[in-house]
Amino acid sequence: xxxxxxxxxxxxxxxxxxxxxxxxxxxxxxxxxxxxxxxxxxxxxxxxxxxxxxxxxxxxxxxxxxxxxxxxxxxxxxxxxxxxxxxxxxxxxxxxxxxxxxxxxxxxxxxxxxxxxxxxxxxxxxxxxxxxxxxxxxxxxxxxxxxxxxxxxxxxxxxxxxxxxxxxxxxxxxxxxxxxxxxxxxxxxxxxxxxxxxxxxxxxxxxxxxxxxxxxxxxxxxxxxxxxxxxxxxxxxxxxxxxxxxxxxxxxxxxxxxxxxxxxxxxxxxxxxxxxxxxxxxxxxxxxxxxxxxxxxxxxxxxxxxxxxxxxxxxxxxxxxxxxx
Numbered sequence: 001x002x003x004x005x006x007x008x009x010x011x012x013x014x015x016x017x018x019x020x021x022x023x024x025x026x027x028x029x030x031x032x033x034x035x036x037x038x039x040x041x042x043x044x045x046x047x048x049x050x051x052x053x054x055x056x057x058x059x060x061x062x063x064x065x066x067x068x069x070x071x072x073x074x075x076x077x078x079x080x081x082x083x084x085x086x087x088x089x090x091x092x093x094x095x096x097x098x099x100x101x102x103x104x105x106x107x108x109x110x111x112x113x114x115x116x117x118x119x120x121x122x123x124x125x126x127x128x129x130x131x132x133x134x135x136x137x138x139x140x141x142x143x144x145x146x147x148x149x150x151x152x153x154x155x156x157x158x159x160x161x162x163x164x165x166x167x168x169x170x171x172x173x174x175x176x177x178x179x180x181x182x183x184x185x186x187x188x189x190x191x192x193x194x195x196x197x198x199x200x201x202x203x204x205x206x207x208x209x210x211x212x213x214x215x216x217x218x219x220x221x222x223x224x225x226x227x228x229x230x231x232x233x234x235x236x237x238x239x240x241x242x243x244x245x246x247x248x249x250x251x252x253x254x255x256x257x258x259x260x261x262x263x264x265x266x267x268x269x270x271x272x273x274x275x276x277x278x279x280x281x282x283x284x285x286x287x288x289x290x291x292x293x294x295x296x297x298x299x300x301x302x303x304x305x306x307x308x309x310x311x312x313x314x315x316x317x318x319x320x321x322x323x324x325x
Contacts, residue, residue, distance in 0.1 A: 004028045005229065006068040008055055008075055008085060010047060011038040013190045014112060014181065014221065015074030019047050021222025022070075022229065030064055056084035065092045070229045072110045077159040082111070086166060093174030100172035108175045108233060110225065111166045115180050115214060115242070117159050120284035128214070128249075128289035131180075131240040135160045167238045175237040177228055181221050182214035182244030182288060185306045185313055188320035190218075196259050197317060203260045204270045209253035213286045214244035220301035227297040235296060242288040245301040249287050258307045262314035 005022045009015035010031025023029045023046050031047045032055060033039065039049035050061055055075060058065070065071065071092070073085050089109045096105045119136040121129045137156040163178045170176040184190045189197070216224075224243040228236050250258075257269070293299045306313065 004030065004068040005070045005072065006030045006032065006061075006065055007047075007072045008032045008058065010042060010049075010074070011035065012074060013188065013218070014076075014184060015072075016041075016045075017184075017187065017218035017222045018072060018074055018225045019222075020045055021219065021226050023047055024222075025226045025230075027070075027229075030061075030068065032058065032061070056081050056088075058085060058088045059091075062092065062095075066096055068107060070108045070110065072112070072225065074112050076112055076114065077155075077162055079158060079162075082162055083165075086111070086169060090169060090174055093171070097173040103172035106171075106173055106175050106233070108177065108229065108236070109166070109169075110177045110179060110228060111163070113159060113163050113178050113180050115182050115244070115286045115288050117156055117163065117180060118286060118288070119156060121287050122211075122285040126212075126287070128246075128287045130289040131242055131292055163240065167240070170238045175233045177236045177238075178240045179225065179228070180240060180242050180288065181224075182216045182242075182248075182286075184218050184221055185215055186217040186219060186303070187316055189313070189317040193313075193317050196256065197263060197314070202270050203256060203265065205253065205256065207283045209251065209271070211252050211283060211285050212249040213252075214242075214288045214290075215248045215250075215306045216244045216301060217303035217306075220245065220303055224293055224297075224299050224301075227293065227299040231297050239292075241293045241297075242290045243293055243299075244288050244290050245303065245305065246290060246294075248305045250305075250307045255307060258310045259314070262310045 005027045007015055007019045007029060010019045011033040019029050019031050029047045030050055031042045032050045032052060034052060034055065036051045039051060042049040052060065071089050073082065075081065093106055096107065097103055117135045118129055166176050166178055183192060185193065221243055228241060
């Protein structure tokens with residue numbers, strides 16, 4: 001087992017979940033954050049906080065990075081930042097391995113992407129897509145703000161291109177892996193919980209109500225990263241892994257109604273066409289197959305499902321929001 005892990009964006013929803021999972025597994029974990037006020041949260045969870053004004057200033061921690069066998073970008077795709085972090089990891093790898101001559105010292109670099117890269121998976125019907133399916137970003141939708149729709153599609157294509165760059169960067173000095181998590185729930189909740197739970201009555205459905213997205217609990221996602229980190233480099237190098245719970249893909253309507261009921265909101269719903277400016281990806285299916293990670297890494301998600309325990313997750317979200325005030 002590698003002894004040390006460096007998590008970039010350890011204050012974020014996914015980043016903190018991943019850092020906690022590695023710490024539970026016995027790793028020494030360094031968490032890079034941008035706000036010193038968040039350092040205490042990491043310390044309480046036995047994670048070593050490192051504060052930088054900007055994540056791309058990671059080079060100031062070269063000495064620590066040289067001791068870490070796993071480097072994780074948990075920030076998500078941001079064009080300039082993502083490239084800067086990858087370049088920094090390459091420099092660390094070259095330094096540790098003497099430009100690849102000592103390949104057994106090569107660290108593993110894990111980039112966090114997402115399932116929206118696939119575009120609309122409905123072409124396969126209800127059958128989940130695996131990592132062998134090439135992403136197909138949705139075309140700009142008609143009847144919407146063309147600028148918003150076009151930029152949304154471009155962003156998904158750019159993210160796919162960056163995933164390919166990460167994998168192509170693999171060498172004797174640096175091993176690389178890409179993770180595509182499903183939509184994440186649990187604990188403090190992510191942006192979806194913040195978005196939907198912050199709405200007021202009535203519950204309004206825009207556009208399609210039958211689209212489905214794959215979901216995964218934050219703890220199960222963290223365990224997936226640990227499984228990748230523990231695996232031999234020869235297994236995970238230049239690989240993409242879908243991480244989501246099998247069959248946890250309720251319809252958008254089922255999900256929103258369950259979330260509203262957990263809040264105690266009145267059962268009053270409105271349906272209307274999607275308004276201009278609504279990102280194209282929100283009207284698409286994103287159902288993925290996690291069998292590769294399960295078969296190759298022995299990873300198994302343990303939570304029952306988002307809708308099945310929605311009341312528990314809503315109470316947790318409320319408690320975290322109260323503590324943050």
